[in-house]
Amino acid sequence: MTEFPQTWAFRTPRARLALWFGWLCLVALFVYCWQVMTSTTIWMFIWDAPRQAADIGSRMFPPRLSYLPELMIPLWDTLNMATLGTMLGVILAVPVAFLAARNTTPSALILRPVALFIIVASRSINSLIWALLLVAILGPGLLAGIIAIGLRSIGFIGKLMYEAIEETDIRQIEAVTATGASPAQVLNYAIVPQIMPAFWGITVFRWDINIRESAILGLVGAGGLGLKLQASLNTLAWPQVTTILLVILATVIVSEWVSARVRSAII
């Protein structure tokens, strides 16, 4: 008769130990970070927060709907900022993407790292920070917002585009090359048709994100709905704040719906 073991464990003892140790480290790190973070926190304010919340909440309702007509021009500005900013971003991102893609870059040693750095730099800095800088440089207004949106979009569009370029079907490129086509013609006939659906999908997706972002850029002076939000917050006009938030919410929902429709139509 064979002896079967009476106990069975999911993992080997060593793996279990490592796992427990990992969790322990995470908990210790969390506690430590928590201590550091809250070292300057004034707890009185925190305990006071529910009262504050109730206070603000009661002031916010009902929203001041008569404020709506005043919001139409900022809303138009917000939409323009997103659309023109996306266009700027696309125009700047396409060359960067071709420089960053392994199969189309003219120089893998110099230009590709530069293009990759542009993409990372643009991705790591939020459009609000770009706007903060540009408002300081160019002065407040839509232009700063458009450029901020454009600069932030380079990284997003560039990254997804260069991945799409790297995923193109090599056989189609080989076939066009074999006809004696020049590199520019290969780009035009073999690579561009393949990445077109990805291109439109990415652009519309980013446009949708840009609508959300452009709604708040006004907080740092770049025009649009955010500017009104900032003004209302400064004067503690809470019913107006609610109205603006509702407009932003509605815009975001509509743009998300449009982008989802367009993307499903492409795919």
Next chain:
Amino acid sequence: MLTVTDLTKTYKTGDKALAEVSLTVPKGQVVGLIGPSGAGKSTLIRCINRLVEPTSGKIALSGAELTGLGPRALRRERRRIGMIFQEYALVERLTVMENVLSGRLGYVSFWQSFTRRFPSADIERAYRLLDRVGLMEHADKRADALSGGQRQRVGIARALSQEPELLLVDEPTASLDPKTSRQIMRLLIEICAERGLPAIVNIHDVPLAQQFMQRIIGLRAGRVVFDGPPEQLTESVLTTIYGAEDWTAMRKDGEADRVAEAEAVARLAMISA
């Protein structure tokens, strides 16, 4: 006429794909290139138009040397060599017409090709070729709307629109069913005969090669181990090429295919009669 002398290709990994391959293809001859996978068939074909850069050796097409050419001169020579691919390699999202016209890319300026304004002679030729391969009414369809056999016909039309002096054909039937395979092979042979066009056809299906080719070259581990008419392709020769395998079974399969095809044709004839 194509002359290949001592062609050698060693990949960066150290794999020797071709070792001193020499061969000559006169005008109008259709050569079948057979051999097990990894024997270097695909490398040989791609070395001829330098999609793969040969390590050493010489390639001359009607007297013009192809090795050592700069990018611009190479593109000019590539126009004279049409290529047909295993999985059609059409640009799927372009129309059939654009795919055929892309054979003319080496002859037109970038701007002409970018605006799709090809010379009228090119367009007329493209229509004639589409008619020849039986796809006249599909000209404005997108390539991905076609079936496998139709796509390969577009591939043939694209190669022919280059007005090539040599056809390189890489496993033209590998992704097609047996019946369509035979139709495509027949079309290729007919077209080569009409134009006196030499062709190198890379083919893994031995019975198909024996049926259609005028001359067969057997490659094994990058070396030419057989070169002669299909009748000389005996069992012992095939064993040299492919190693000891039970390849009579393969031949019987091919035989069965042929019988099935003949039957299907006969049945179709009866229905239409």
Next chain:
Amino acid sequence: MTGYPTTWRRPPQIVTDRRWRIVLTVAIIAYLLIGMGSVEVNWARMMEGGERGLRFVYGFLQPDFTSRWKDISNGLIESLTMTLTSTVVGVAISIPIGIGAARNLAPPWVYYICRSIIAVSRSLQEIIIAIFLVAMFGFGPFAGFLTLSFATIGFISKLLAEDIEDIDEAQAEAIRATGASWLQLVHYAIQPQVMPRLIGLSLYRLDINFRESAVIGIVGAGGIGATLNTAIDRYEYDSAGAILLVIIAIVMVAEYSSSYLRKFLQ
């Protein structure tokens, strides 16, 4: 040669009706003209800004890490601690909500509650939440921590719920067939399938939270963003450049190490 056409035009691929194409083109051009027209450009102000722009570029190329190093390091510590704590708390809260928002596991009423929590968290911008939380909880990293936790919930729960809905039903069926309870089902059939993805998503969110922590400081929620805001307000572009470079460097390190970690964990 007769019979073959000598001209060919590429047929339109998207809008096939000629009239619609004209209408669309006109509409797009009109929008662009009106849209660009509504951008007021103050050229005099821009000329003045040109010099500042150059100073910023110089600041970026020759960043000054030293003179404000104390502020920068304080901001960084706040940002990093805020990022870690908010990700841990956010993910911990996301797990029950994510399970509740999976159609194949939760009863309808739980499903709708969890989905609406997700919708609220996703539709509000971090910065707007931060404004409110700062108003309630006062300035400082605690408000930032709450903001990022709240935003994490929407992000992780939604993706987790989608993952759970996409799992291989056959495995869940097999466990159900053994007579397992609901908790056993989650532990044996769901958890092994979604765990690698969940870890990947959490690492990704950690990265996003760090980037966001640089932003919410602008409205007073602590972190490196507050330091950056001060530097720009004081026109100290060399310090601002240094802060931006630090942010970029940390994001790059986070991206590389998280892709490495994900490979290691799989």
